[in-house]
Amino acid sequence: xxxxxxxxxxxxxxxxxxxxxxxxxxxxxxxxxxxxxxxxxxxxxxxxxxxxxxxxxxxxxxxxxxxxxxxxxxxxxxxxxxxxxxxxxxxxxxxxxxxxxxxxxxxxxxxxxxxxxxxxxxxxxxxxxxxxxxxxxxxxxxxxxxxxxxxxxxxxxxxxxxxxxxxxxxxxxxxxxxxxxxxxxxxxxxxxxxxxxxxxxxxxxxxxxxxxxxxxxxxxxxxxxxxxxxxxxxxxxxxxxxxxxxxxxxxxxxxxxxxxxxxxxxxxxxxxxxxxxxxxxxxxxxxxxxxxxxxxxxxxxxxxxxxxxxxxxxxxxxxxxxxxxxxxxxxxxxxxxxxxxxxxxxxxxxxxxxxxxxxxxxxxxxxxxxxxxxxxxxxxxxxxxxxxxxxxxxxxxxxxxxxxx
Numbered sequence: 001x002x003x004x005x006x007x008x009x010x011x012x013x014x015x016x017x018x019x020x021x022x023x024x025x026x027x028x029x030x031x032x033x034x035x036x037x038x039x040x041x042x043x044x045x046x047x048x049x050x051x052x053x054x055x056x057x058x059x060x061x062x063x064x065x066x067x068x069x070x071x072x073x074x075x076x077x078x079x080x081x082x083x084x085x086x087x088x089x090x091x092x093x094x095x096x097x098x099x100x101x102x103x104x105x106x107x108x109x110x111x112x113x114x115x116x117x118x119x120x121x122x123x124x125x126x127x128x129x130x131x132x133x134x135x136x137x138x139x140x141x142x143x144x145x146x147x148x149x150x151x152x153x154x155x156x157x158x159x160x161x162x163x164x165x166x167x168x169x170x171x172x173x174x175x176x177x178x179x180x181x182x183x184x185x186x187x188x189x190x191x192x193x194x195x196x197x198x199x200x201x202x203x204x205x206x207x208x209x210x211x212x213x214x215x216x217x218x219x220x221x222x223x224x225x226x227x228x229x230x231x232x233x234x235x236x237x238x239x240x241x242x243x244x245x246x247x248x249x250x251x252x253x254x255x256x257x258x259x260x261x262x263x264x265x266x267x268x269x270x271x272x273x274x275x276x277x278x279x280x281x282x283x284x285x286x287x288x289x290x291x292x293x294x295x296x297x298x299x300x301x302x303x304x305x306x307x308x309x310x311x312x313x314x315x316x317x318x319x320x321x322x323x324x325x326x327x328x329x330x331x332x333x334x335x336x337x338x339x340x341x342x343x344x345x346x347x348x349x350x351x352x353x354x355x356x357x358x359x360x361x362x363x364x365x366x367x368x369x370x371x372x373x374x375x376x377x378x379x380x381x382x383x384x385x386x387x388x389x390x391x392x393x394x395x396x397x398x399x400x401x402x403x404x405x
Contacts, residue, residue, distance in 0.1 A: 014134025046094030252331030307349035
């Protein structure tokens with residue numbers, strides 16, 4: 001038996017691992033390993049003989065240890081390598097709680113301590129709990145009855161509730177959070193945390209502008225905006241490669257159509273097209289040189305094709321900063337009017353893409369899918385006009401799911 005003076009650590013939140021002092025010990029496998037996991041989960045209380053027999057299962061979900069004598073043999077094998085006190089006849093099986101640390105026990109205690117905090121938990125408290133997990137124990141230990149994990153997963157659910165309520169800025173500092181959530185595929189509670197993690201910073205926007213970037217940023221930051229500034233198409237392409245996650249968290253984007261002094265390019269369209277295809281960031285296009293022709297029709301088509309909330313005339317020779325501020329406000333504002341406008345932008349973009357796709361595959365004549373798509377889009381337009389903003393946003397999301405690529 002290991003010297004009880006040594007501190008042993010047992011990991012069960014993942015594949016079984018055992019370390020005593022500074023030495024990693026080969027963990028027991030098979031039924032002896034399952035017995036150790038059950039004893040580790042009941043570190044303080046121990047486990048009665050019949051409960052331990054019932055907690056170790058075979059592939060069919062039936063008790064895997066045939067007799068009390070077989071259980072005693074497994075227990076004896078654990079005593080030869082771990083701090084396991086000799087069992088008193090008739091008493092529970094147990095580990096030496098003073099000589100053993102178990103990650104699951106620490107996790108449960110840590111989650112309960114969150115309630116004692118005077119305020120919201122910080123990065124250190126949350127990271128310490130998340131970093132204890134290395135796998136889904138229900139998968140890693142199939143011979144342990146699932147009910148043995150009830151307390152652990154009740155605390156995991158409480159931790160997820162805390163994470164859903166946490167400031168997204170805190171969540172983004174948790175390096176292990178994405179890996180922790182990925183342990184539980186298909187778990188809706190984890191999806192809610194992912195959505196929270198992706199939540200944009202309320203008033204941080206991208207400004208893509210070559211000539212007046214500093215002036216526009218000054219005008220916006222004076223009204224509570226935080227700006228991420230790009231001054232050329234090359235700089236944008238670098239940011240797209242190197243800071244994609246940061247871009248995706250932005251609350252909005254103001255993008256100049258022309259990114260050269262000669263105004264002979266349309267580089268901004270590359271930016272807004274990428275944002276539309278790869279992010280949920282609402283964007284508006286800025287220009288001081290609108291194209292000739294029917295501006296109303298041109299604007300309608302461009303907004304739908306590039307998912308633009310608006311196209312803003314910057315003004316010349318003097319910039320209209322109040323108009324630019326208003327455009328930025330529409331991108332991030334929580335009021336119903338602006339939410340409705342952003343929802344309309346999503347609908348028209350999705351409807352145009354679906355229309356193009358269905359035309360390319362089925363033509364325009366006798367195409368029932370195309371007809372149904374257009375009817376659905378018209379129905380959602382009516383709700384956008386007459387329904388509540390919550391109804392409108394919900395219906396737009398349903399349309400997007402129905403006609404996504």
